[in-house]
Amino acid sequence: MDQNVALYLYCLRLGDNSLILGHRLSEWCGHGPFLEEDIAMTNISLDLVGQSRMLLQYAAELSGNGTTENTLAYLRDERDFLNALLSEQPNGDFAVTNTKNYLFSVYNYHLYAELSNSKDEKLKAIAEKSIKEVAYHVRHCGKWMLRLGKGTEESHKRLQEAVNDIWMFTEDLFESDESTASLIEQGIAANPETVRHNWLSDVTDQLKEATIEIPTNTWMMKGSLQGKHSEHLGYLLAEMQTIPRTFPNSEW
Amino acid sequence: MTKAQISKTQKIFDLLSEVKDPEIPVINVIEMGIVKDVTLTDSKVSVTITPTYSGCPAMNMIATDIKLKLQDNGYTEVKIIEVLSPAWTTDLMTEEAKAKLKAYGIAPPNRTSSDKSNPVGIPKECPNCASSNTKLKSHFGSTPCKALYVCEDCLEPFDYFKCH
Numbered sequence: 001m002d003q004n005v006a007l008y009l010y011c012l013r014l015g016d017n018s019l020i021l022g023h024r025l026s027e028w029c030g031h032g033p034f035l036e037e038d039i040a041m042t043n044i045s046l047d048l049v050g051q052s053r054m055l056l057q058y059a060a061e062l063s064g065n066g067t068t069e070n071t072l073a074y075l076r077d078e079r080d081f082l083n084a085l086l087s088e089q090p091n092g093d094f095a096v097t098n099t100k101n102y103l104f105s106v107y108n109y110h111l112y113a114e115l116s117n118s119k120d121e122k123l124k125a126i127a128e129k130s131i132k133e134v135a136y137h138v139r140h141c142g143k144w145m146l147r148l149g150k151g152t153e154e155s156h157k158r159l160q161e162a163v164n165d166i167w168m169f170t171e172d173l174f175e176s177d178e179s180t181a182s183l184i185e186q187g188i189a190a191n192p193e194t195v196r197h198n199w200l201s202d203v204t205d206q207l208k209e210a211t212i213e214i215p216t217n218t219w220m221m222k223g224s225l226q227g228k229h230s231e232h233l234g235y236l237l238a239e240m241q242t243i244p245r246t247f248p249n250s251e252w
Numbered sequence: 253m254t255k256a257q258i259s260k261t262q263k264i265f266d267l268l269s270e271v272k273d274p275e276i277p278v279i280n281v282i283e284m285g286i287v288k289d290v291t292l293t294d295s296k297v298s299v300t301i302t303p304t305y306s307g308c309p310a311m312n313m314i315a316t317d318i319k320l321k322l323q324d325n326g327y328t329e330v331k332i333i334e335v336l337s338p339a340w341t342t343d344l345m346t347e348e349a350k351a352k353l354k355a356y357g358i359a360p361p362n363r364t365s366s367d368k369s370n371p372v373g374i375p376k377e378c379p380n381c382a383s384s385n386t387k388l389k390s391h392f393g394s395t396p397c398k399a400l401y402v403c404e405d406c407l408e409p410f411d412y413f414k415c416h
Contacts, residue, residue, distance in 0.1 A: 036390035036400065043392040050307025054336065125337035132339065132416055133306060135371050140391045 003186075006179035007120065008062040009082065010189050012072070013225070014111075015055030016083035019073055020233070021104055022048030023240050024091060033094055040140060044101065047133040054126045074244035078234050079227040086169040088233040095148055095155070095162040102141035103166065103203065107173050108134045110198040114190030123188065142206055149210025156211065163207065164215050171220035173199075257292070264290050264297060264322065271321050274313045275395050278356040281314060285344035288335060296329040297322055302340045304416070305396040342416045353413055354379045359386075359401065361415040372414035378403035379410055386410075 025045035032038025056069040086104060091097045112134055115127035148159040174192040176184070183189035207214055223229075244250075268287055269280045281287050281301075289300040299318055303311045315332045322330045342361040350360035359375035377384050383405035390400040398411040 036392070039394075040390060040392040043396050046307035046309070046396055047305060048307070050303075050305065054306060121337070125335075125339070129303075129306060129336050129339040132371070136391070136414075139369065139371075 001179050001182065003182070004062055004064075006183050007123075007188065008059050009179055010183055011055045011059035011062065011123070013082040013084075015052045015059055015072070016081050017087050017104075017108075018048040018052035018055065020081070020083040020236065021087040021101075022046075022052060023236060024087065024089075025097070025101065027091055028097065037094075041097070044137050044140070047137070051126070051130045051133070054129070058122055058126070070244065074241045078229055078237060081224075081229065081233060081237070082227065083224060083229075083233075084169070084175075085172045085221060085224050085230055086166065088230060088236060089166065089169060090232055092162065092165075093158060095158040096166065098141055098144045098148065099159065099162040099166055101137065102145050102206075103170060104173075105134055105137040105141050106202050106206075107195065107199050109138050110195045110202075111190050113198075114195060117187075118189070119187040145206055145210045145212070149207075149212045159210070160212055163212055164218075167215045168218050168221050172222040172224050175222055175225045177225055261290055261292055264292060264299075264327075267321055267325055268299070268318060271314070271317050273310065274317070275310050276353070276356070276358065278352045279349045281318065283346055283349035283352075285340060285342075286314060287318075295327065296331070297327045298331045298333055300333045300335055302335050302338075304340050308396050310395070340416070342413065357410060358398070359410060359412040361413045363415045372399065372416070375401055375410075375412045378406060378408065380408045381406040 022045045025041050025048065028038065028041045029045075030038065032041055052073075053069055056072045060067045060069050060072055086100060089096075089100060091100075109131065112127040112131035115123055116131060118124045118127065145159070148155040150156070174196040176192050180189055180192070184191050204214065221230075265282065265287075268290070269282045271281045273279055273281065273284055273286075276284075284304070286301050286304065287299060288302050289298075291298045291300075299322075301311075301315065301318070315334075319330045319332060343363075345361065353360045357379050359377070359379050361373060362376045363373045364370065374388075375386055378386055378401075381403060383403055385404040386401050387404055388399065389402045389409060392398075393400040393411045397413060397416065399414050400409060401412045402409045
C-alpha cells in the first residue's frame with residue numbers, strides 16, 4: 001500500500017477516535033451530576049475534539065484531493081469511520097461514562113507516548129501536544145475510578161457493572177492491519193502491542209486499588225478497523241452531522 | 253537583519269503586545285507565549301502562533317484579533333501560521349505576566365517537583381489573601397487552562413492557571 005494512504009488511514013483512525021469519544025462526552029453538557037463534573041466532562045470533550053481536528057486536518061492534507069477536516073467529520077458515513085468500538089458506546093450512567101473515559105484516556109496516553117518518538121514530524125508534534133492534555137484526563141478519570149470503587153456499596157456495584165459491560169470492547173483498541181504494520185515497521189505508527197502492555201499494566205493496578213475485578217472469559221468484539229461498528233454509531237452520526245447535511249456548504 | 257529591519261519588526265511586536273488574551277484580558281499574546289515568530293517582507297507580515305490547548309476556543313479569536321490589529325495599523329497583507337511544535341508550555345510565561353494574573357485574581361502556574369502524579373502543580377497561595385491554605389475544588393475551571401480552588405482562610409473560590 002502507498003505510504004501516504006497508510007498514514008492517511010492511521011490519522012483518520014486516531015482522529016475518529018477522539019472525535020467520537022469527544023462528541024459522546026459532549027452529550028453530558030448541561031446534564032452532569034453536579035456543576036464541577038459537568039464542566040470537567042465538557043472540558044475533556046473540548047480537548048478531544050481539538051486533538052481530533054489536528055489529526056483530521058493532517059489526514060485531509062495527506063488525502064491531497066481537496067478534502068477538509070469538515071468533510072471528513074460531517075460527510076462520511078458509518079462504514080467509513082474507523083473509530084474504535086469503545087468510543088461510540090452510549091454514555092450509560094456516570095460509572096459507564098467514567099469507565100469508558102478512563103480506559104480510553106490511559107490508551108491515548110500510552111499511544112501518544114509512543115508517537116512522541118514517531119519518525120513522522122507532524123504526528124510527533126500532535127502527540128507531544130496531546131499527551132499533556134491526556135495525562136490530565138487520566139488523572140481526573142482515574143481518581144473517579146477509586147472514588148466510585150471504594151465509595152458506597154451502590155457506587156461499587158455500578159462501577160463493577162460498568163467494567164463488566166464495557167470490557168468486551170477493549171481488545172478492539174489494539175487492532176492492527178497490513179497498512180498499520182508497514183507504518184510500525186518504519187517507526188511512524190505506535191506498536192499496538194507495546195501500547196497494550198503499558199495500558200493493561202496501568203489499568204490492572206488502578207482497578208485493583210479501586211477493588212474492581214477485571215472480567216475474564218469475556219467475548220471480545222472487534223471490527224472497527226474494517227468499518228464494522230455497533231448500532232450506536234449510526235445514531236450518533238445522525239445527530240452530529242445533521243446541520244452540515246441539512247445546510248450543505250453553509251458557513252458561520 | 254539590518255538595524256532598520258529590526259526596528260520594523262519590533263514595531264509589530266509592540267502592536268502585538270496590545271492584543272490581549274480574550275479570556276484573560278490582563279495578559280497579552282506575547283506574554284502568553286502564543287506568538288512564536290514575526291517576519292516582515294516588504295509590506296507582508298507573517299505571524300507564527302502556537303495553540304495553547306488543542307480545543308481552546310479562544311485561539312480562533314486570537315488569530316482574528318492579531319490580524320485586525322495589524323490591518324488597522326496599515327499592514328494590509330497579514331498571514332497567520334499555526335505551528336504545533338514545540339508544544340506550548342506555561343514555563344514560557346514571564347514573572348511579570350504571572351504577577352498580572354495574580355493581581356487579576358488568578359493564581360499563576362506553580363510547578364511542584366515533589367508530586368510526580370500531579371503534572372499541573374498547585375497554587376502557591378490564594379490570590380486574594382495570600383494564604384497557602386487552599387483546596388482543590390475541581391480539576392477543571394472556567395477555561396481549559398484553569399482549575400478551581402477555594403481558599404480555606406478567606407473562603408473565596410479562585411481560578412488556578414495550571415502548569416502545562
